[in-house]
Amino acid sequence: MTQLSPVIWWVRRDLRLADNPVLHAAASSDRPVIALFICDPLVEGLGAAPKWRLGLGVARFARCLDDMGSKLILRRGDALTVLQQLIAQIGATAVWWGRQYDPDQVARDKKVKAALRDSGVDAQSFSGHLLFEPWQVQTGQGTFYQVYSPFWRAVKDLDVAPHLPAPECLRAPAQWPDSDSLADWGLGRAMNRGADVVHPHLHIGEDAARTRLAYFIDRNVADYQDQREFLDQDACSGLSENLTYGEISPGALWRAGQHALDAGKAGAAHFLKEIVWREFAYHLIFHTPHIVSRNWRDGWDSFPWSNDGTGVLRWKQGRTGIDVIDAAMRELYVTGRMHNRARMLVASYLTKHMLTHWRVGQDWFAQCLVDWDPAANAMGWQWVAGSGPDAAPYFRIFNPDTQARKFDPEGRYRRKWLAEISASAPETAQAFFRACPRSWQLSPQMARPNPLVDLAEGRKIALQAYDIKNKT
């Protein structure tokens, strides 16, 4: 019996076996499957923490494929060139992949798909990263949604594709093509001193993601709506890290949330809404790709941002002098993550009180977040800055003190991450000084700086800047 020609599964941000449409199609085809991960310029261009974390995810996923008698082939270079070389080498006739939606990846994938199809290769993209394809959700007028609530109402009762089981095995090719060594790629190089500190906080891989989801559904989802706002509580799912690399599917979260809701866990309703916020971010990045680089509302182009390099450095270091802001920036550096509400607070402080362009914050998050997601990061920063999607009629400015009183009433979050405010700082807070660049010359014994900006003054300045924008 002659063997069918192999399918190349181009693995990207879908490092999972279960509920993966492209893998399911490849496995069901009865053809040999060659899973390929390409370190292309877009991977090379990732920020330090997400690039390092991606490498750890790829390593873990390669072991999963090994365990089922298959392999993950690693190649480096321009994606189309790598694919064409491999196609020629093994006589593949198909290249299939899971779709991505940010402008850089869309542009690359369009070019790859057109070129491969021109040469007679069966090039196909599959869903799997989202619950709903961005072009399938439309307003009554046939346009895309620009406000979250109507988007939510439009999707909340839609059917989500049923779960796809992980294949038990994959047909191997007659001969495995050669592969790079992951270590040679040096994906963790830019992490420097941070890697050892951040590593214990990670949950890498499909099994870890599933375990974490089960824990969240069991322990936290029932009170999610009430508890998620508190900064020191472990009340959130923590699954953004796995979602962004595709180590778990959004469908798995959706079904678990629905099931919990059916079982009477009321907080699950809010969990479903948060999953749809991720969908909404992808809806926006697909329909308005400029959201990653320019003001989403062009009326904001006249906003008088300031350019204070010293202030920005102190924001990055967690030395603004505002405890809750500084604690959050330290949490980011030590864990590679930050509580959702804290993200809003530090973003509001940077863009409003410090009048710094949202892109500066977006770039720093893209360097530091192990759960960095192109759509969520862009939407989040523009939402807080005011230049993004939000129909609210006023210029929203968070007061960090008020917020800390509400959401960290006993100061536990601030003491957990800010060494300089405790006589004997906890290990979590001291870890920052082992992780941060030596060139910053920081120590836990240093005095707290005076606030960079007085809170009332900062608010006034931001409101004046808003007036200037509106008059221009």
Add this chain to the structure above:
DNA sequence: GGAGATTTAGC
């Protein structure tokens, strides 16, 4: 074109 609504607010 009009009515009704709009994630997390601050003073």
Add this chain to the structure above:
DNA sequence: CTAAATCTC
């Protein structure tokens, strides 16, 4: 109480 724009139907 403020201030009051934009979206969706």
